[in-house]
Amino acid sequence: MFLLVNALLLLASGSSCLDNRTVLPGQMGQIQDAAVISCNPYQENGVQHVCIVFSNPYQGSLKVFDASDNQFVLAPIAYFPLNILVGQAPSALAVYENQLFVLDPVKKAIFSVSENFSSPAPQTSLPVDTSAEHFVIGIGADQKPYTYLTQGRTISLLPGAITVEMPQDITHLQWGPHQKSLLVVSGDSLYALDLDLHRIQTLPLGSSVRSLSNDGKKLAALALSNQTVVLVALDPLSILATTPTLEANAGAVYLPSSVPGTPNTCCHGSSSWLGILLVDGKLQYWPYTENGFSKNKDEVKIAEATSLSPFVLANPIKLLGVSIANPGNHDLGCSRRLFLVYTGAIFHTCEGNTNIQFLDQIDLS
Helix, strand or coil, rough: CCHHHHHHHHHCCHHHHHCCEEEEECCCCCCCCEEEECCHHHHHHHHEEEEEEEECCCCEEEEECCCCCCCEEEEECCCCCCCCCCCCCCCCCCCCCCEEEEEEECCCEEEEEEECCCCCEEEEEECCCEEEEEEEEEEECCCECCCCCEEEEEEEEEECCEEEECCCCEEEEEEHHHHHHHEECCCCCEEECCCCCCCEEEEEECCCEEEEEECCCCCCEEEECCCCEEEEEEEEEEEEEECCCCCCCEEEEEEEHHCCCCCCEEEECCCCCEEECCCCCCCEEEECCCCCCCCCEEEEEHHHHCCCHHHHHHEEEEEEHHHHHHHCCCCCCCCEEEEEECCCCEEEECCCCCCEEEEECCCCC
């Protein structure tokens, strides 16, 4: 009822709100995954934007934030975000060569979605059950998509019948450097596998992994369940530095080198740093040198900065960086931006900055 009344008030206020692409709050639902993709949501000639796509298996849909416009992409009926229906329970997302792929373990399919987010289509039927969780997409020598998919402790290459068993259940799967290897977390170890699924490198971590981020080139950062984050060299696999014990476990980590261009500085001028989202509602920036992490970190307590309940901030999903060409005065005014994605809320800030701005949260009324 509250949202309906607000919708009527907005409609009565005239067309100027439509021109500003106003969207009612509380529309996101529970987020499971998020991915960055180049997009053209309004099919404008010669226009290419940067978008963040969010999956919601409970609503059976995707929603999209246009980072270039600093607004959620609108549905044909204005004031509500575009609701992209995909299968039954869209969960994990993957992007390859600017194509968005969506895993629906209930429908046993991977869907592909166009850059203007119209007509999602089944791409691959999967001979798996609902335990399928992680996947990456690549293009083979025949120029057709192939998929690495995890199910329990098994990685499968589809199409085909190649599988490999890891020692324990797989919790993370990502492309390694230049998409020429796979990074796999199984138990408390990080593995680098070649594309034929022959295990080639193992790095014991001593604790289970809560989050993995890598820059696709040289570095990875892993949040461990012992309240530390490790910085890892990818070739060969080795630990470069470990943070001091944090006040709480980290739920998401960010490497500025994962975004093209020159990173913003943080922490009084440091250009080498990690972004960390703690489960107690803090965003921290940890600078490092070849001698390890510095204790001169920057920090913001998000609940205090935004007046949101700490309950909303208990489950970080991802820290995503984007680079925006020609940022306008209507947004943060910076080209490199960081999105803080939680199960029930979304924030953004300039990369390396502690001025957090709220975008949306679950409607809890």
